[in-house]
Amino acid sequence: MSAQPNAEARPVLEIRGLSKRYAGFSLDVPSLAVYPGDVVGLLGMNGAGKTTLLRSLLGIVRPDAGQVLYDGRLLPADSVELRVRAGYVPEDPVLYEAMTVAALLDFLGRFYPAWDPSLAVALLRHFGIDSQRRVRTLSKGLRTKLLLVAALSHHAELLVLDEPTAGLDPPSRQEFWEFLRELLRRAQVRAALVSSHLLEDIAEGCNRVVFFGDGRILLDRREFTLVELRRQFQAVHPRKPLPWE
């Protein structure tokens, strides 16, 4: 199933036989490999299984079955190693509301051996976040940026981003994708998994697209255009007739 860049490349991350069941929903990913340089766009409607896949991958929710390999090494079921190596930005940024930005980053930084406070300060400045503001006063977009700061400040090798552009205005979205491309270009991160339901976002920032539907991978491609993505999306999710049609 996984699109492979060349025969010799070894995946940064590999998922085998991952499954998770909730009432009325099941996620089944037989195989997915992420290679160095990949910016994998996970595309699908709300409830398609993108968030569940990302959370299961990191052990935030407990998968019912499956294996995760990092750099070819099988990670034990309760391992937190991937959370040390990966930077995660969740869809709903739940944070300690009463803390200031600086206090929150100080708190989070204590859990990462490679935390770099000066990088955190530089990133805050880059994203225009005042470190003395209370978290509760931040907009959704700023919270997402704050979590991106946290994700990058421990020198994450892999980025796992769940709907990172959902709360951002168009210029911020463009800035985000440029920033991500620059990170990859400078080899600051090895690969990224980005979920979205916005075709334009995936076409703009990703070099590989994985279509999700009903908890399953429907398509995995490296070569694509926005027009092709639209066509594929409509094939997977046909347009419903309007009530007056």
Added chain:
Amino acid sequence: MNRRSLGTLAARDFRQLRLLVAIYCAIIAGVLVSATAGEGSLAEDLSGLFLLPGVLALLAVVPFVQTIVWKEKAAGTFLLLRMLPLTDDEILFSKLVVVTAAGSFILLVPALALAAAAMAAGGGLPAQAGWMLLWEWVGLAVMTGWSTASAIVFTQQWAAVVPYLALLAASMPFIAAGYALGPSFWAAIVRWHAPQWGLVPASLLAWHGWRLSLRLFHNRDFAQLVE
């Protein structure tokens, strides 16, 4: 377990409890001062007074757990903690330790102050004072485990009520027998070495409460709760 991570989590949790601990300490201090300033001798009141910190510590466990376990669950911030490189055991163990430590502070500081005051007044400690303290502490450990398990599973109201009901159910046979049989019941308890032998099942109960809360936390899908 990673000691640095545990320390960071415990320090944050303890900061949440500072105000509550101060309030309980003030209540205990107020009651003790007003009781010892009365007409009766300290030696006569000592047995009753010695029970007070233990009872209040037991009652304090539920608000403590509500503050640092239930609130975290309701706010969805367990999800934030699960994003960090922390095992479930580390996340919850720090909370169990902090609640037990805060309860122990409320229990031990006034009890030791009372003992010192009694010694200074020339009186001795009440009979079985050591066993009384030890049993109060074991009760605290049991209550911490069961309250935490309750906070993980139930809504706020039930999480507050269930541990008290369990405490009442567990102590009711002893209270009833004490009323029915009078001092002879407590004399029989001491004669049969019940405080010593009873520690075995009580410790198992405390251990079970702690393990149960860890297992429930492990199996709880906090991501699903906030979606």
